Amino acid sequence: MPVGVQNYTTHFFVTGDPLIYGVDVSIILVSLAIVYVLTRYRKWGWLWREWLTTVDHKRIGIMYLIAALLMLFRGGVDGLLMRTQLAWPNMHFLEAEHYNQIFTTHGTIMILFMAMPFIFAMFNIAVPLQIGARDVAFPYLNAISFWLFFFGALLFNHSFVIGGSPDAGWTSYPPLADLPFNPGPGENYYLLGLQISGIGSIATGINFFVTILKMRAPGMTLMRMPLFCWSVLAACIIIIFAFPVLTVALALLLIDRIAGAHFFTMFDGGNPMMFVNMFWIWGHPEVYIVVLPAFGIFSEVVATFSRKRIFGYSSMVASMLAIAVISYFTWVHHFFTMGAGPGVNSFFAVATMIIAIPTGVKVFNWLMTMFQGRIRITTPMLWTLGFIPNFAIGGATGVMLSVAPADYQYHNSYFLIAHFHQVLIGGTVYGMLAGMYYWWPKMFGFKLDERLGKWAFWFFNIGFYVCFLPQYLVGFMGMTRRVYIYPPGLGWEIPNLISTIGAYLMGVGFILIVADVVYSIRYGERDLTGDPWDGRTLEWSLSSPPPHYNFARIPRVDSRDAWWEMKQRRQRGEPMEEPEPLRPIHMPKNSGVPFILCVAFFVAGFGFVFNWYVFSVIGLLTVAICLFHRSFDYDTDYYIPVEELEHHEAALGRT
Amino acid sequence: MAHTSEGAARHAASGPPWMHIIGFVLSIVLTLAALWLVLGHAMRPAPLFFTIMVLAVLQIAVQLFFFMHITESYGPAWHVWMLALGVVLVVAIVAGSIWIMTFGGDVAY
C-alpha cells in the first residue's frame, strides 16, 4: 500500500486498541443486523413513512426516548470503564489518553445527548396532551429539532472510531482545546456535534414556549395548567436565553481552531478565560434546564399517587419562575478559583445560595402533598420518593460548594463529582425514569412490569449511594477529578473500590430496566381504559395510545386537574353535556425534508471536522435548498374528514 | 391557522411592502457604517467599540420593528415580555462578564 494511503487510513480510523476493535466489530454487526431485519421484513417503507418523516409529537417523543436510553447506555458504559480503572491503585486497564477521552465523551453525552433528549422526550409525550392540543405549535420545526439532535449526536459518536475522540473534558476549555495543544479532529467533533444539536434545542425551546402560551384548550388559564407544563415553560425560557450563548462560544472556538483566529488563545490578545465565562453563562442555566422538567414530573406523580391536589400550586409556579431567572446570576460558582476578586465571588456565592430557597420550597410542597394522602407505591412513585433524600443531600453539598472560600478546597475534587452526580442522577435521571414509567402506558398501551421495575429501582438507588457517598470522602482526602491513576498508601483504596462496586450495581439496575421493557412488550399489563393510574390531567382522558389527532373534540376546562374533576362529576351523577358534533380536524402533513435537511447538516459538520470543505459546501448548499423548498411549499396540511374521525373513534370504543 | 392567513391578507392589501423596504435600507446603512468605521480606522479603539455597540443596538431595533412585527399580536403580547426579560439578561451577562473578566482590577480585556 502506498505510504500516503496507509497513513491516511490509520489516521482516519482509530487503531491499536483492542476495546475499539471490539466496538468496530459490534457496530458493523449491529448495522448489518438492522439492515437485514428491515429488508427481510420489508420494513424500509414503514420506517420512512411512519417514523423518519413523521411530524407527530408522540412519535417524535418516542424517538427521543429511544435515543436517550441508547445514550444513557453508552454514557453508562463510559462511566463503568472509568470506575473500573479507578477501582484500585496503579491499575493498567485504560491508558491516560484513553481515560481523558472517556471522561470527555461521558460528560458530554450524559448532559447533551442523554439528559437533553430525555427531557425533550417528556416534553413531546406529555405537553400537547396535557394542555388539550392536537400537536405542538410548529410540528415541522419539531421534526427538524429531533433530527438535528439525532445527527449532532451521531456525528459526535463517530469520533470514537473515526478520527479519535475529544479529550479536553466536557467543558472543553482552551487553551487545552486550542489547535496547538489539541491537533486532530476530536475537538472539532465536540464543537460541531454540540453546535448542530444546539440549534435543535433552541428550536425546541421556542416551539414549546409558543405551544404552551398559544395552544391551551379553552378554559385552561395559565394557573390551571398542570405543573409539568409550567416546568416546561420555565425550562423553555432558560433554553431560549442560555443556548445562544453556548452557540456563540462554540462558534468562536471553532473559528479559532479552523481559521486561526485569536478569541481564546493564550497570545495575540486572546483570552482563554473568556471561554470559561461564556461556557458557564450557558452551563449553569443548563443544569436547571434539565432538572426543572424533572421537578414537573415529580409534581404530577406525587399528586396522582397521593390522590390529592398538589399542595402549594402557586408557590410551585413562583419558585420555578424564580429559579428560571436567578439561574442566570450564579454562573461564576463554577470558576471561583479563577480569582476574579472578592466582590465578584461574594456576589455569585450569595446568588447561588439564594437559588436553594425556591428549591427547598418545592421539596416541602411535595412532602405536604403526600401528607395524609392515600399513597400508592408504584414504580414512578418509587423514583420520586428516591429523589427526595438524594436531592436533600445534593442540595446541601451544593450550598457547601457555593461558599466561595471553601470552594477553593472542594474545587475539582471528588467532592464536586459526588455533588453533581447526586443532583444530576438523583434529580434528572430519577425524574426522567419516573416520567418514563408514568407515561409509558399512555405511549405504548401497556404498563411496564411493576415487580421488575421495583427491582431495578432498588439496585439503582442503593448502587447510587454505594457509588457516590464514598466519593465525598475521597474528595476530602484530596483526590482530584480527571485523574486516571493514583498511588497506594493514601487511604483512597477502599472508598474507590466501594464506589466501583456501587457503579456496577447501578449498571445492574439499568439492565433490569431494559429487561423490564423487553418483558413487558410481551407480558406487560395492557391498558384498555386509557387511565391506568387513575390520573388527574387531560392526557388520561384519551385512549392509550391516543389517536394521531389526540382529541376528537377539544376539551373544555374549568379547573385544575381537569380530568379528575370530570371523573368526580361523572361519579356524582351530574348530567354530562351533550358532546358536540365532530368537525373536520386540521392536521400537519408528514414531510421527509427535515430528515434530509439534517443529513445535510451532518455532511457539512463532517466536512468541518476534517477540514474537507467540499463536504461543508455541499452540505450547506443542501441545507439552503431545503429551507428554500419549505418557504415555497404550500401543501403542508390537510383535514381529517368527519367520517374518518367517526371510524377512528368507534374503533377506540369512544363516541 | 386562521390568524396567519388574516395577517398575511392585511399585509398584502397595503400595496408595496414599504416597511420591509425601509427596514432593509436602514439595516444595510447601519451595517455599512460599522464596516466603514472599522476598515477606515476612523476612531481610536475605545470610542470605536462604543460606536459599534450603539450601531448594533440600533440594528436590533430596526429588525424588531420592521421585520419581526413587535407591535403586532393576537392576545397577550408575550413576545414583548420575553424581549424585556431578554434585555435584562443581556445587560446582566455583558455587565457581569466585564466585571468578572477585569479581575477586580483595572486590567482591561
Ligand code: HEM
Ligand atoms: C452510571 C452512572 C455514572 C457513573 C458510574 C459515572 C461516573 C463518572 C466518573 C468516574 C467520572 C469521571 C471523574 C473524573 O475522572 O474526573 C464522571 C464524570 C462526569 N459525569 Fe458521570 N457517571 C454516571 C452518570 C452520570 C450522569 C447521569 C451524568 C449527567 C446527567 C453524568 C455527568 C458527568 C459529567 C458532566 C462528568 C464530568 C466530565 C468531565 O470531567 O469533563 N454522569 N462520571
Ligand SMILES: [Cu+2]
Ligand atoms: Cu452551576
